Amino acid sequence: MTARIMIVDDDPLVRSGLKLLLGGDLELDVVAEAANGQEAVQRHTADPVDLLLMDLRMPVMDGIAATSELKALDAPPSVIVLTTFDADEYVVRALAVGADGFLLKDTAPEDIVAAMKNVLRGQPALSPSVTAALIKQVVDRRPEPDRGSGAALATLTEREHDVAICLAKGASNAEIAAELFMSVATVKAHISHIFTKLGTTNRVQVAIIMHDAGRA
Known part of the structure; x- marks a missing residue:
């Protein structure tokens, strides 16, 4: 349609x-x-x-x-x-x-x-830059970071952790692929796994977890 x-x-x-x-x-x-x-x-x-x-x-x-x-x-x-x-x-x-x-x-x-x-x-x-702006606003307004989020991050593979750090910076899939020397399709697969392991549904939630755990 x-x-x-x-x-x-x-x-x-x-x-x-x-x-x-x-x-x-x-x-x-x-x-x-x-x-x-x-x-x-x-x-x-x-x-x-x-x-x-x-x-x-x-x-x-x-x-x-x-x-x-x-x-x-x-x-x-x-x-x-x-x-x-x-x-x-x-x-x-x-x-x-x-x-x-x-x-x-x-x-x-x-x-x-x-x-x-x-x-x-x-x-x-x-847009990635807009995502970054929203992440900053949410993080700045949270009274206390949840350091317990580090336990969930421990379930990520090393490569997934690298991708999660890029997400916390507001990077696009193409930018992540270029920085980590992988294909966009591989980036998308890693992001899907990250969402599942962290119980998140979007990039902003992942970024907040990374900030709360002191990883970004």
């Missing part, structure tokens, strides 16, 4: 570029564009889409306000914020109002497409 996509950005060149990027994928169909958040809300209300790629800073209504309005609907669409700004305040505000993902515009095209498909399947999508 083809997903209906709306691109929301006040720069027509960005909209054209994203439309071109997505044009060759049979699972994603760009059916609408909007130059600001208000226009996006109005167009979605008139002709609903499945997912919006949403810029942050736009005239009339910004991306955070638009996301908030869209997520308040009875049948809200998925929203991925796609922006040049990775400041912590933007990440937290966007996720707080219900954004399903937060990607930077320098994200590789294939990763943007993969993130969109993940979100449409109900999985969150965050």
Whole structure:
């Protein structure tokens, strides 16, 4: 089934570029564009889409306000914020109002497409740098680290431990593969094993365990 996509950005060149990027994928169909958040809300209300790629800073209504309005609907669409700004305040505000993902515009095209498909399947999508920002916020706000998490880490193999350290830094799969001289497929396999052994479901949880155990 083809997903209906709306691109929301006040720069027509960005909209054209994203439309071109997505044009060759049979699972994603760009059916609408909007130059600001208000226009996006109005167009979605008139002709609903499945997912919006949403810029942050736009005239009339910004991306955070638009996301908030869209997520308040009875049948809200998925929203991925796609922006040049990775400041912590933007990440937290966007996720707080219900954004399903937060990607930077320098994200590789294939990763943007993969993130969109993940979100449409109900999985969150965050750029590595955004993941790192969230990890920092959570760790900084925790009153006392849980040093008992070291017991769970003891179940990891040496290679899995190396991968977990990279996850704690917010590294992407490709970056981990390059740093540890392994294939991306092998990295994904290690991450899957790490999730199972640590009882986690995402990279942020792994990173928090690493920080709590003093391993990152």
